[in-house]
Amino acid sequence: MKTILLGGGGQLATDLEKTLADAPVTALPHSELDVCDFNEVRRVLGAERPDVVINTAAFHHVDNCEDEWQKAFNVNAFACKNLASVCADLDTTLVHISTDYVFSGTQSTPYKESDLPDPVSAYGASKVAGEFFVKTYCPNHVIVRSSGLYGVAGASGKGGNFVETMIRLAKAGKPLSVVDDQIMVPTCTNDLAEKIVEVIRAGGRGIFHITNGGGCSWYEFAGQIFECAGLRPELSPTTTEAYGCKAARPAYSVMSSEKLKPLGVDPLPPWRDALRRYLGQKGHLAA
Ligand SMILES: NC(=O)c1ccc[n+]([C@@H]2O[C@H](COP(=O)([O-])OP(=O)(O)OC[C@H]3O[C@@H](n4cnc5c(N)ncnc54)[C@H](OP(=O)(O)O)[C@@H]3O)[C@@H](O)[C@H]2O)c1
Numbered sequence: 001m002k003t004i005l006l007g008g009g010g011q012l013a014t015d016l017e018k019t020l021a022d023a024p025v026t027a028l029p030h031s032e033l034d035v036c037d038f039n040e041v042r043r044v045l046g047a048e049r050p051d052v053v054i055n056t057a058a059f060h061h062v063d064n065c066e067d068e069w070q071k072a073f074n075v076n077a078f079a080c081k082n083l084a085s086v087c088a089d090l091d092t093t094l095v096h097i098s099t100d101y102v103f104s105g106t107q108s109t110p111y112k113e114s115d116l117p118d119p120v121s122a123y124g125a126s127k128v129a130g131e132f133f134v135k136t137y138c139p140n141h142v143i144v145r146s147s148g149l150y151g152v153a154g155a156s157g158k159g160g161n162f163v164e165t166m167i168r169l170a171k172a173g174k175p176l177s178v179v180d181d182q183i184m185v186p187t188c189t190n191d192l193a194e195k196i197v198e199v200i201r202a203g204g205r206g207i208f209h210i211t212n213g214g215g216c217s218w219y220e221f222a223g224q225i226f227e228c229a230g231l232r233p234e235l236s237p238t239t240t241e242a243y244g245c246k247a248a249r250p251a252y253s254v255m256s257s258e259k260l261k262p263l264g265v266d267p268l269p270p271w272r273d274a275l276r277r278y279l280g281q282k283g284h285l286a287a
Pocket residue numbers: 006007008009010011012013029030031033034035036055056057058059060075097098099100146147148149150154155156157158
């Protein structure tokens with residue numbers, strides 16, 4: 001299975017590259033291939049003729065997407081239309097990464113793959129549009145929605161990840177206020193990458209929700225990070241309203257999968273287990 005990874009060097013792409021290392025895989029970073037350069041995307045993929053393209057490239061700074069909505073749609077949606085058409089022409093499977101932010105968060109039970117997206121931000125809307133183009137123009141597609149990503153490489157688009165930011169601020173002795181009214185599932189990109197590859201190799205098609213197990217608020221997530229890392233910063237809960245972000249975010253975006261089990265793919269371990277493994281890998285675990 002010859003694979004090309006778009007958005008190479010990102011935190012999920014780095015773990016996908018590692019997971020796919022037993023087969024031919026080429027990771028193309030933004031500097032080598034801009035997904036918005038339609039002709040170049042067609043030329044490169046046409047020359048390489050991969051079996052699978054995995055698109056992790058995204059403009060996902062949620063607040064910046066509100067003002068830079070044209071860029072959000074260019075990267076997260078229109079580039080996907082081109083990519084989907086190119087992959088369809090080459091008979092290549094397109095695996096596209098999407099987000100829990102396609103949902104509004106008004107539900108109080110986990111969102112299933114069959115639930116209708118109803119985004120509340122420009123970022124979420126651009127990702128829904130990207131999904132539409134992928135499923136409409138590329139018959140052989142897999143769309144993977146995940147949430148709260150953190151990985152060893154750190155998200156280049158956000159200058160690190162939540163776990164590292166919390167540890168850095170705690171070590172700097174800053175009092176921390178973290179939102180307690182947004183419930184999601186923190187997901188380790190190492191686990192996610194392994195599951196995405198399992199889904200591809202099992203011949204999965206369509207939309208899949210893949211996250212670690214359980215769910216928590218960002219405040220609870222921060223508390224667990226500090227407990228595992230043996231840090232005791234002054235940590236207090238706050239609300240989304242008091243925090244005052246530009247973009248609206250879902251209050252509840254836990255997702256469940258109705259599609260992994262029928263494909264013979266087990267769910268991912270709980271988020272607390274994944275966090276401990278990550279902290280161990282990064283040398284942050286308390287003795
Ligand atoms: N991070 C999260 O919490 C989260 C949650 C749910 C879903 N997702 C989705 O998961 C996917 C991977 O996210 P991630 O956390 O691994 O992000 P990441 O580390 O920021 O990786 C995204 C990569 O895309 C690249 N990129 C941006 N614009 C591009 C363009 N026009 N052409 C080519 N590459 C471009 C970025 O490069 P530069 O930085 O050099 O521009 C970056 O290397 C994205 O689709 C995102 O929407 C993320």
